[in-house]
Amino acid sequence: MQPFGLTDSQAAESKARSGDNRLTELARESFFDKLKANFGDPMIKILLVALAINAGLVIGTQTGFITGEKIAWYEPVGIAVAILIATLVSTFSEYRNENAFQKLQEDASRIQVKTYRNGVIVELDICDLVCGDAILLQPGDKIPADGVVVDGGIKVDQSALNGESKEAAKKAIPDGYEDDSAAMDFLHPHKVFRGAVVCGGNAVMRVGVVGDKSVYGQIAKELQTGDDRETPLKVKLRALARSISKFGYAGGVSIALALMFKFTLINNGFDPARIAAYCANWGTLLNDAMHAFMLVVIIIVMAVPEGLPLMIAIVSALNMGKMLKDNVLVRKLAGIETAGSLNFLFSDKTGTITKGKLEVVAFIDGALNEYKSYGGVDGGLKKYLSLSILQNTDSVISGEGAQRKIVGGNATERAVLAFSGGDGEAVNAKTIGKIPFNSTNKYSATSIEGDYSLTLIKGAPEKILDRCKYYYDNGGQKKEYAGHQQLNKNIDALAERAIRVVALAVSEKNIIDESLPEGGWTLVGVMGIRDEVRPESVTAIKEVIEAGLNVVMITGDRKETAAAIAKDAGLMRCDSDAVLTSDEFAARSDGEIKAMLKDIRVVARALPADKSRLVRITQEMNYVVGMTGDGVNDSPALKKADVGFAMGGGTEVAKEASDIVILDDNFNSIDKAVLYGRTIFNNIRKFIVFQLTINVSAVLINFIAPLLGRENPLTIIQILWINLIMDTLAALAFGGEAALKRYMKEPPKKRADPIVSGRMWKSIFTGSAWIFALSLLFLFCEPFKERFFAQNAGGQETVYTAYFTFFVLIAMFNAFNARTDSVNVLDNICGNKNFLRILGLVAIIQIALVYTGGEIFRCHGLSITQWGVVTLCAASVVPVDMARKALAGAGSRG
Numbered sequence: 001m002q003p004f005g006l007t008d009s010q011a012a013e014s015k016a017r018s019g020d021n022r023l024t025e026l027a028r029e030s031f032f033d034k035l036k037a038n039f040g041d042p043m044i045k046i047l048l049v050a051l052a053i054n055a056g057l058v059i060g061t062q063t064g065f066i067t068g069e070k071i072a073w074y075e076p077v078g079i080a081v082a083i084l085i086a087t088l089v090s091t092f093s094e095y096r097n098e099n100a101f102q103k104l105q106e107d108a109s110r111i112q113v114k115t116y117r118n119g120v121i122v123e124l125d126i127c128d129l130v131c132g133d134a135i136l137l138q139p140g141d142k143i144p145a146d147g148v149v150v151d152g153g154i155k156v157d158q159s160a161l162n163g164e165s166k167e168a169a170k171k172a173i174p175d176g177y178e179d180d181s182a183a184m185d186f187l188h189p190h191k192v193f194r195g196a197v198v199c200g201g202n203a204v205m206r207v208g209v210v211g212d213k214s215v216y217g218q219i220a221k222e223l224q225t226g227d228d229r230e231t232p233l234k235v236k237l238r239a240l241a242r243s244i245s246k247f248g249y250a251g252g253v254s255i256a257l258a259l260m261f262k263f264t265l266i267n268n269g270f271d272p273a274r275i276a277a278y279c280a281n282w283g284t285l286l287n288d289a290m291h292a293f294m295l296v297v298i299i300i301v302m303a304v305p306e307g308l309p310l311m312i313a314i315v316s317a318l319n320m321g322k323m324l325k326d327n328v329l330v331r332k333l334a335g336i337e338t339a340g341s342l343n344f345l346f347s348d349k350t351g352t353i354t355k356g357k358l359e360v361v362a363f364i365d366g367a368l369n370e371y372k373s374y375g376g377v378d379g380g381l382k383k384y385l386s387l388s389i390l391q392n393t394d395s396v397i398s399g400e401g402a403q404r405k406i407v408g409g410n411a412t413e414r415a416v417l418a419f420s421g422g423d424g425e426a427v428n429a430k431t432i433g434k435i436p437f438n439s440t441n442k443y444s445a446t447s448i449e450g451d452y453s454l455t456l457i458k459g460a461p462e463k464i465l466d467r468c469k470y471y472y473d474n475g476g477q478k479k480e481y482a483g484h485q486q487l488n489k490n491i492d493a494l495a496e497r498a499i500r501v502v503a504l505a506v507s508e509k510n511i512i513d514e515s516l517p518e519g520g521w522t523l524v525g526v527m528g529i530r531d532e533v534r535p536e537s538v539t540a541i542k543e544v545i546e547a548g549l550n551v552v553m554i555t556g557d558r559k560e561t562a563a564a565i566a567k568d569a570g571l572m573r574c575d576s577d578a579v580l581t582s583d584e585f586a587a588r589s590d591g592e593i594k595a596m597l598k599d600i601r602v603v604a605r606a607l608p609a610d611k612s613r614l615v616r617i618t619q620e621m622n623y624v625v626g627m628t629g630d631g632v633n634d635s636p637a638l639k640k641a642d643v644g645f646a647m648g649g650g651t652e653v654a655k656e657a658s659d660i661v662i663l664d665d666n667f668n669s670i671d672k673a674v675l676y677g678r679t680i681f682n683n684i685r686k687f688i689v690f691q692l693t694i695n696v697s698a699v700l701i702n703f704i705a706p707l708l709g710r711e712n713p714l715t716i717i718q719i720l721w722i723n724l725i726m727d728t729l730a731a732l733a734f735g736g737e738a739a740l741k742r743y744m745k746e747p748p749k750k751r752a753d754p755i756v757s758g759r760m761w762k763s764i765f766t767g768s769a770w771i772f773a774l775s776l777l778f779l780f781c782e783p784f785k786e787r788f789f790a791q792n793a794g795g796q797e798t799v800y801t802a803y804f805t806f807f808v809l810i811a812m813f814n815a816f817n818a819r820t821d822s823v824n825v826l827d828n829i830c831g832n833k834n835f836l837r838i839l840g841l842v843a844i845i846q847i848a849l850v851y852t853g854g855e856i857f858r859c860h861g862l863s864i865t866q867w868g869v870v871t872l873c874a875a876s877v878v879p880v881d882m883a884r885k886a887l888a889g890a891g892s893r894g
Helices: 008-018 031-039 042-063 074-108 220-224 232-266 272-280 282-303 307-325 333-339 379-391 411-420 461-467 484-496 535-546 559-569 582-587 590-599 608-620 632-640 652-657 667-707 716-735 741-745 758-780 782-789 796-818 833-852 864-875 877-893
Strands: 112-117 120-125 134-137 146-157 168-171 197-209 328-330 344-348 359-364 396-398 405-407 429-435 443-450 454-459 468-472 478-480 499-507 521-530 550-554 578-581 600-604 625-629 643-647 660-662
Touching (some): 042 282, 232 667, 272 282, 282 716, 307 328, 307 667, 307 716, 333 667, 344 608, 359 484, 379 429, 379 468, 454 461, 461 468, 461 484, 461 499, 484 521, 535 667, 535 741, 550 559, 550 608, 559 600, 582 600, 582 608, 590 600, 608 625, 608 632, 625 632, 632 643, 632 652, 660 667, 667 741, 667 758, 716 796, 716 833, 758 796, 758 877, 782 864, 796 864, 796 877
Parallel strands (some): 344 550, 344 625, 468 521, 643 660
Antiparallel strands (some): 112 120, 112 134, 134 197, 328 660, 396 405, 443 454
16 A cells, blocks of 8 residues: 555555445335335325226116116226326336435436545545545535544534534554454544544545445434425425325215205205105115215316325436536425525625636735746745645645545635645644634634744634734845735735735744743735636626625625625626625624614624624524525535525535535526526416316316206316326426526515416406306307207217317417416427326327227217317317407506
8 A cells, every 4th residue: 555545556455455425325226116105195095986987887787686777898998998098107207206206316426536546546436445545634524434533633413323522532543553443442542434624734544445335324323314204395286296195085965965965856846746756766876876986086086186295206307417407406406496586695705696717817925026937936935835835734735647636625725725726845843832713704724844833824814914024035144024904905905806815924832721822923925816707707797786686795804805706797786795804894783784784795704603694684684595505614504594505515514504506606607596486486377277276167067067058078088198298298398498598587586475376367267267168169159059059960979079179279378378377378388298197198199099999088079170170179278368468468567
């Protein structure tokens, strides 16, 4: 083994000997488990009861046990086949889409681990680690396997494993250390365990136990159990379905009672003798009661919108792939649902609004000499600059030549290390003390001994300059420092150019108990670091603001730098826009912050606690809040926010606390996440309008027709086919609707907004009323029936065939109405080609049923003229809804 890590051949041998770091996956719900569960659905149970009763009626009428018209054997067989097909199709669709969604999430969420292989640091998938691998651990990393620390020191949070919130210190093993891999001691000073989180420090660990044999692997079932709570939107959909179902159940029972009242009293003229005779003929009574029950089943099946919750799985799966292409990884469905309703978005600056490619553009020493490059610094000063850069950093240079790259640390540290290119004199230096950087202290420090015994300090100028009494001149000589005022002017000038500044200093005293040495430091100089605003962020911010969101940039930069960047990004547009420092923010009461919240554009020199306070105050005002973050300290705010956006380049802890991961760390992708959130919500609303329009019209006609003497205008088998169209096929059709930029012109949805708006109810009632009116025309207008459907031998069967076909076709035409708010029903139709494919498939199957459905589907063919009449009547729903949209548009403009 090399000083750190394995070669490829050694890794292959280790894998053959001990396996890799893969965990055994939890068994997912199988297709047959889901199919079995779906057969336990209340709706399927009702249909199965109806099937049993229908089979009993067949046996009774065929044997003469029950009087009345004989029922053919194929009717219950047809019902059974229809139930099976409908359940299989819905189960397959749900199973495929849910599994696709989960697999995409898992593949995109894989942790990449900084691993020494062949002497250089590479990023490996966590599953590919083997025993003997050397892993670089830094703050925010999740420890990927069990092992021991072989270099450096860290503090870890092991609460996920042992429930203890206290951080545990881990240090490098001494020479001659013998590892007892069987011991599971969380307080062991050298051992680290998979699942723990690095809170501070830097270290290299050697992997000792991988996969299921690790402590994490042994308790993986408990740790990997997901949150099974339903998302808010799914809860709303279930509540809507439940409310509508109650009306369906009540309506079904009411019509059954009304029908039995008609059979028993009205048909017998309220004559007691005739009523008694009717009741005495129990065969006829039972037959009528069974018909009434079947009508109840028909009404319930049509009324209950059981496809609404299924829509979530289908829409999520259909959009997940699109979102991943746009660098948006959805970890929790509630996040993308809520993203469309955001009122406030608190965004990090570095790498999100800016490019994140930090570059040192200037170095200014204590004598106010400015250098544009590392090579321009010479003499003794360069020695201290090199020490400050190379010895006080969490970043590492890996590889040689074209393969050379800087890994680890934050963006600022990588930029500082890149400034030197890793060049510097070789020194004998051992680290004896370290204070890692955090956003509260805003500095890092490292004590070294060897050729030099110094403490190297790096951080925000206001944390360092006032404690410097000396500075190094160009020759490296220490001199009295009195240039604070002029250096601050230079720093202010850099800030106005959106250049942030990092100060470097040294002390001759060591770090004690993680505290900085007292003052009397010597200034090495300050570095100006530039991070340009992303051009696409300017456009995205403009679009998000126009969508009704208040965007606030949160940054560790000084106030002047932050304000300059905010102006470049288009965040600051008017005189009332406010820039607060962390101190100014803390000095104001919650009430004062609430009063000025909509004017705040920047919080500079921000602390992690500022983020949490901002989220709390904003939520108290009943706004929906989004928060971005990438560090360990961002996790509380990410969890507290309604939608937490973690950056793909951030820590694993931040990602786990988030709802959505922005894989390219780009504000433009956050803009797209908001757009997708609104798209999913709008697509579900379109589906609701489509489904409820058909539900309401079908319930109305099946409720009224029997009272007017026309029993079963649609049979159970026909209704199951219509239900298949309304549920699974429609969900697939509407779920693929494109993300339209115009959704970003809509105001955010309020928390209390109902999922079905007033505009949607108008569309539903208009469409269902028109379908109901045309249904009455088909079923009860004798001149219409005589004129178009009485000329062939089919007679009444032709009317039923025409009506069944009409109902399917008008549902298809109404789908065009539901998919857009525009008067133009073909608006953006090419953006969802599956919509046309699915409706085309439905049309082909319907044509086949008309000619081959026979007694099972009660279909007996139609002539060309009859097809024309049916199609024309069905298509009439399009101009009717176009007129409604036009009138609604004129009313809103008026």
